[in-house]
Amino acid sequence: MSPASPRTGRLEDPVADALAAADRLPDGLLLAYYGDDFTGSTDALEAMTAAGLPTVLFLEPPAPDPWARLPRLLARFPDARCVGLAGSSRARDPAWMDAHLPAAFDTLARLGAPILQYKVCSTFDSSPAVGSIGKAIDLGVSRMPGDWSPCVVGAPRLGRFQVFGNLFAVAGGTGHRLDRHPTMSCHPVTPMDEADLPRHLARQTARPIALVDMLALRRGDAQPPRRVSGEVPAVFIDVVDEQTLAQAGRLVWEQRGPGLFSASSSGLDYALTAWWRARGWLPEPPGLPPAAPAPVIAAVSGSCSPVTAGQIRWARAHGFRTERLDLARALARDARAAAAEIARAARVAVDALRGGASAIVFSAEGPDDPAVTGFDAVAASAGLSRGEAARRVGECLAAVMRGILAETRLQRIVVAGGDSSGEVASALGIDALTAQAAIVPGAPLCRAWSADPARDGLEIVLKGGQIGGDDFFGKALGQASRI
Incomplete structure (x- = not known):
């Protein structure tokens, strides 16, 4: 007979205990x-938090070894099941990646999660010279012991389908095929x-690349290819609906082995949580609560997208003060002239906020704006x-936001544009973000964590x-329903 456990008093059954442990999520970090x-x-922060998994996102501080403080910072979040580091590699060249990504990947790998994700945009926009996803995969696969590297890009919740x-x-x-998409086919950088x-990925890496298609997923017999001549293959997994999403999550989780590196969009996070729910390991997603109203908000935008342009026009028509940052002045060689333009834009926003109106300072209004074409x-x-x-545009918008925050007691701010968000958020003295409420899919309302009392608790949407x-x-x- 098996001995009784001194802790529980029940008879121990190692085989039953092993089976029970296998039929649940493991303790500790999952991703x-x-x-x-x-x-x-x-976006990834929202996906995991909304599934009921406590998640924290750390922002890269300006330091020679930016992640040295991570273990101490992580101690403030003992219940975290997922940890992220927010970076800026999407706008960087391969030399920058060589210099910066290995330390970040090593730091994350040491945390012991079974999956290490290089989180990419759900449009996968990249090139061999800028934001090379192939370069990131080449740097990342050696940090994990797995013999395949899944790429899950499709995310039905975001309107992305592979x-x-x-x-x-x-x-x-x-719906548009990406090379005919009205924005991504003519993206100014990638x-x-x-x-x-x-x-597309084959232009960025020489490693083997394979595909698990939707038919194999629906049959339920999909198996990822393994190392080819010693090389870890990058393996794309089709996602077209909720069924293939969950099956993609099953494939990654069940074939994770001792640990995987994955260059994926938030499609990976949605896929994993869909599979965990299907197994009964997670409850039906509680989701995030709707955002409570704020008296006013301040926003800065460096986005050139026609989507953001339409949003700026809507805001202007609904009582927001919208003010253009003059780029020729803000980027001028004359530092005093540049500082004066930044101070002017911030002052316009501050005056509007004090008068009870929300404010947006923007650098461009769509891809055909003269600020973009010129x-x-x-x-x-x-x-x-x-x-x-x-990058200087982002720095100027960060200076505008710092000027606004210095003169007001704002509860909530917004930053529009991927590159701009990095420059602005990293310049505000914020250590970490947690998802607090829902705004729209892919852009949650976050709570800032900071050693600076003026920033701690600030609400921010990127x-x-x-x-x-x-x-x-x-x-x-x-307050959309009231506007």
Whole structure:
């Protein structure tokens, strides 16, 4: 007879205990991820939190070893089942990735989660020169022992669908193959001229690339390919609906082995949680509560997207004060002139907020805006490369937001644009974010955690360019039904 447990008094049965342990989620961290931009990082934060899994997202501080403080910071969140690091690699070149990603991946791998995710945008936009996902995979697979590297990009909740390896995205209620998408096909930095994701990724890495298609998933007999001539293959998994989403999660989880590295959108997070719910390991998703109203909000936008442009126009028509940041002045070589333009834009916003109106300071209003079509000339006049000028725009918007916060007691702020979100959020002295409430899918209302009492508890929404409907800023205010 098996001995009785001194803790519970019941008879021990090692075999039964092992089977019971296998039929539930393991204790501790389930997933750790590095987000290639800040808006995408909060997308994954929302997906896991809404599934009932406590998740915390840490923001990269400006330091030589930015993640050295992570264990101490993580101690403040003992119940976390998922941990993220928000980064900026989506806008960086491979040399920057070589210099910065290994330390981030090593830090996350040491946390011991069975899956290490490089969280990418659900449009997978990238190139060999900027935001190379292939480069990130090459750097990441060696940090985990697995012999395959899944790529789950489709996310039905966000209007993203992968069919036989080809990615489709919904815009304005209509689905488009990505190379014919009205925005992503003409993205100013990483235009997507190829919807076939295995072909697209093959431009960025020499490693083997494979596909598990929707037919294999629906049959339930899908098996991922393993190492090929010693190389870990990148394996795309089709997701077209809730059935294939859950089956993608099953495949990744059941074939995780001793640990996997995965370059995936939040589709991976939705897939895993869908499978865990199907197994009964998670309850039906409680979701996030709706955002409570705020008196006013302040927003800065560096997005060039037509989606964001429509949102700015809606806000203007519904009582928001919208003010353009003059890029020629803000990026000028004359530092005093640049500082004066930043101070002017912040003052306009502050005056509006004090008068009871929400305010948006923006750098462009759609892809056809002269600030976009003439951006190269502005950058050249400032003596900057295009990439340097783009980062400077984010820094200017961060300075505008700091100026606004210094003069007001705002409860809630919004940042629109992936690159802008990184520059702004990382400049506000925020250590971490947790998801607090729902705004729109992919852009939750977050609570800031900071050692600075003026920032701790600040509510912040980080919105990608393609996220939300025309009334997004009204929803961020929490008063859309009254506007």
